[in-house]
Amino acid sequence: MNTSAQSTDQLTFCDPVTRFPEITPPKQDQPEPGLDAELIPGTDRGEDSYRGTGRLEGRRALITGADSGIGAAVAIAFAREGADVALNYLPAEEEDAQHVAGVIREAGRTAVLIPADLIDAEACREVVSRAVEGLGGLDALVNNAGKQIAVEKFEDLTDEQWTQTYTVNITAMARIVREALPHLPAGSTIVNTTSIQAYSPSPHLVDYASTKAAINNFSKGLAQQLAPRGIRVNAVAPGPIWTPLQVSDGQPKDALPEFGKSTPLGRAGQPTELAPAFVFLTSPESSYVLGETLAVTGGNPTP
Ligand code: NAD
């Protein structure tokens, strides 16, 4: 099921409680990384609903984890706002990435496809150079790729998982920023995906949640360092958003049917509901916003 047919565009006055249906996902499992193509129910990434208003006209953006979920919604929104987009994702996610690339091209923008595993330091460098080459430059970076594997007992959290989660979520982010900086002119933006987990860690996500706290701190420090160069750094903290991350061991299976129901809005978020936050922080209209983490949580409070 794709819920997008039921939704209005993001600029139409609506009740946020009922803009998207409350979902009760069945228990399901996908190997890591999960695919949007196989997620039940399907998600709204804005294909039929996101309306651009020219806010990113002529921009050149690299987005990691851009094949599915939040990254896909951001890629679609950026293209509809006038940007050319380079998409990084894992090779196993080609099907999802091709779908997003098709939507970008339908919008009349360029999509550059860059499958690569960011666990590898050399791959981080290559992703940036291929994006610069494919787009003819770079002035927007969205560090959105993330690894989340739920582990009930801390004794079962292996060294391997700890290291991989930290490498993908925070070390790769630092490597990509370092590689991108020589290419970013004044006016460029970096937006990092953190999480409500940075403030309210779930007991089964100790490794993941602590990387998200690190991303918040990294974003605030880097924002101050890069401000004099005219490069703005911000972050977005999603709450519970229905994406493939959740069914590829991101949540305990028993938790899936209840996913997102405990938010004040009473429902999980859809990926496209994140896109306007990334668009705002990338667009010149947020020129005085730096080191901010914008919470998009359905009302769950962040400090
Ligand atoms: P998703 O599974 O659709 O996206 C995560 C993406 O990360 C994958 O598509 C994959 O391309 C990428 N990725 C993972 N490991 C990688 C690796 N080794 N190399 C390259 N890419 C890799 O799920 P999503 O929920 O849209 O996640 C996007 C971001 O949002 C993540 O950083 C996640 O932590 C964050 N987030 C999600 C939620 C939520 O409820 N869905 C809440 C808070 C934060």
Ligand code: MG
């Ligand atoms: Mg994916």
